[in-house]
Amino acid sequence: MNVSTVAKxxxxxxxxxxxxxxxxxxxxxxxxxxxxxxxxxxxxESSWLHVPVGPYSSADxxxxxxxxxxxxxxxxxxxxxxxxxxxxxNPSNVHIDPADRPVAGMAGYVNTDADNLCTEIxxxxxxxxxxxxxxxxxxxxxxxxxxxxxxxxxxxxRRVQWSxxxxxxxxxxxxxxxxxxxxSVRRWTAIVPMHKAGASNARIARKGDPRxxxxxxxxxxxxICWDDWEEEGKELVEKIVEG
Numbered sequence: 001m002n003v004s005t006v007a008k009x010x011x012x013x014x015x016x017x018x019x020x021x022x023x024x025x026x027x028x029x030x031x032x033x034x035x036x037x038x039x040x041x042x043x044x045e046s047s048w049l050h051v052p053v054g055p056y057s058s059a060d061x062x063x064x065x066x067x068x069x070x071x072x073x074x075x076x077x078x079x080x081x082x083x084x085x086x087x088x089x090n091p092s093n094v095h096i097d098p099a100d101r102p103v104a105g106m107a108g109y110v111n112t113d114a115d116n117l118c119t120e121i122x123x124x125x126x127x128x129x130x131x132x133x134x135x136x137x138x139x140x141x142x143x144x145x146x147x148x149x150x151x152x153x154x155x156x157x158r159r160v161q162w163s164x165x166x167x168x169x170x171x172x173x174x175x176x177x178x179x180x181x182x183x184s185v186r187r188w189t190a191i192v193p194m195h196k197a198g199a200s201n202a203r204i205a206r207k208g209d210p211r212x213x214x215x216x217x218x219x220x221x222x223x224i225c226w227d228d229w230e231e232e233g234k235e236l237v238e239k240i241v242e243g
Contacts, residue, residue, distance in 0.1 A: 012078040013114040014155050020145055022241045024086045025137040026101065030071075030079040030108075032063045038103035039081070042126035050165040050199045052190045052217070076112035076119075081105075082138050084129065104129040107138045109146070111161070118159035119146055123174075139178045140241035147229040162222040163189075165199050172220050178240070179233035180222040189219040 020027040030036075036059035048054030053070070056062040071077045083101035105125040112119040121142045125135050148154025162180050164171035176182070192200045192215045200215030224233050 011072060011075050012109070013075045013112055016078060017145075017153075020080070020141040021085070022137050022141065024084070024133050025104070025141070026083040026085060027080040027107065027138065027141050028083060030067065030081050030106065032059070032067065035081045035103060035106075036060075036063050036067075039106055039126075042103060042128070043124060044127055047124055047127065049196055050168040050171065052192060052196075071108065071110075074110075076114075077108065077110045078112075079106060079108040080142075082107060082125075082134055084134060086133065104134045105138060107142060109142070116159075117155075117157045118161065119157060120161040120163060121146075135174055136178065137241050139174065140237045143178065143224065143229075143233070143237055144241070147224070147226060147234070157226070159223055159225045164220045164222070166201070166218045166220050167199050172222070175222045178224075179228065179236045180224045181228065183221045183223055186219045186221055188216045190217040191215075192217050 016029060018028065040056055040059045040062050043055070045055050053066060054062075056065065067079060071079045081103055082105040084104040085101060087102050103126065105123065107121065107123040109119045109121055121139065123135060123138050123142075125138070143160060144154065146155050146157045146160050149156050160180075162171075162175040163186075164175065166185060172182075187201070191211055194214060197215050199217065201218040203216065205212045205214075205216065
């Protein structure tokens with residue numbers, strides 16, 4: 001498959017603007033011909049440790065198995081690419097071509113339910129951009145677009161969820177930092193490939209399980225709802241992304 005022949009996603013259940021941005025970061029719709037190679041070259045094996053998918057050996061495999069099978073056909077899923085503006089000589093210059101901004105990660109909405117006004121978000125940050133503004137600004141932009149009122153440029157959703165492997169303390173810490181509240185620990189939520197056993201719940205499945213050789217994952221569930229957002233979440237996020 002040639003990634004240059006794959007079209008942009010136009011299947012999401014809500015409208016998506018051509019750009020979401022802060023002073024340091026842009027989120028733009030994923031386009032295979034523009035972004036797939038940079039993502040696969042930038043993400044290392046550790047980037048995929050705490051999720052049931054990946055790593056991928058090539059841009060073609062990533063597009064086919066992740067985007068083309070999991071994201072694009074699903075009306076509840078959408079994929080963005082994070083572009084770092086702070087690496088440019090003049091990040092405030094609106095005339096800089098987005099193609100000239102370095103790819104810093106990817107993020108998106110999944111499990112979106114338009115009828116019940118809720119969604120879930122996920123974020124991958126390239127290793128060289130970890131411990132920078134990229135993760136917090138990416139999450140902030142996704143929350144702001146999902147939870148703000150329509151007259152503020154948002155979707156006016158009621159709930160945004162976050163699911164993390166219980167072993168991924170950095171992910172839980174990021175979600176909490178961005179105003180999400182811990183709700184539960186859900187056991188055996190996913191099957192973990194053998195090569196990711198270090199991210200499993202370390203418990204053996206019962207005899208007779210058709211995939212007994214594969215460990216399982218327990219997940220931490222966090223969320224921020226519209227009332228959390230209006231009470232303090234929006235102010236917290238604005239301070240982080242505009243500070």
